[in-house]
Amino acid sequence: MKIVEIRDRAEFRARSFMFETRAVSDVAKVVDARAKTPGARDREWRRLALENVRRDPAYAFLSTLKKLAMYWRPWLHPAENGWKAIAVSLAVNLGLFIFGAIGLWRYPDRRLAIAVVLFFAAMWLAHLPYIPTIRLRVPLTDPLLIVFASGALAARRE
Numbered sequence: 001m002k003i004v005e006i007r008d009r010a011e012f013r014a015r016s017f018m019f020e021t022r023a024v025s026d027v028a029k030v031v032d033a034r035a036k037t038p039g040a041r042d043r044e045w046r047r048l049a050l051e052n053v054r055r056d057p058a059y060a061f062l063s064t065l066k067k068l069a070m071y072w073r074p075w076l077h078p079a080e081n082g083w084k085a086i087a088v089s090l091a092v093n094l095g096l097f098i099f100g101a102i103g104l105w106r107y108p109d110r111r112l113a114i115a116v117v118l119f120f121a122a123m124w125l126a127h128l129p130y131i132p133t134i135r136l137r138v139p140l141t142d143p144l145l146i147v148f149a150s151g152a153l154a155a156r157r158e
Helices: 009-034 038-055 057-071 083-106 110-126 134-157
Strands: none
Touching (some): 009 038, 038 057, 110 134
16 A cells, blocks of 8 residues: 555556565465465465454555545556646546446436446445556446446437
8 A cells, every 4th residue: 555655656666566576475475385275375365464454453444445545546546657647537537437427327227227336336345455446447337337428428419
């Protein structure tokens, strides 16, 4: 979570690389030494995660809130993209969110609309163990938002 908050590109790139290549690899070696089967490794990863939560519950709670917000963040990460890309992503995503919500709200089949909202919530919550980024959200939620946004735009045009 601390890496995600970095805004300097060089520092972000270096710290991300260290985390992905060294930190995760070191923990994976510990997990592999303690657990020999896929199920046992899964339990060991979960145990380590819960140990982190128990060690600092306040930080875990705040990190969870940040990750909940990050999933729906409508702009690209500033340390990975220039201001032009960030501005375009903000404009496109806000339009998608606004018109998608309008289309979903106005959709006549309430059961389907509720099912889509529940799907969004499930995908949102499923990504809590990870550092959510736009690339994790886009393939799951944005196609449905595009469908409902197009309905809202078509109705507006009429």
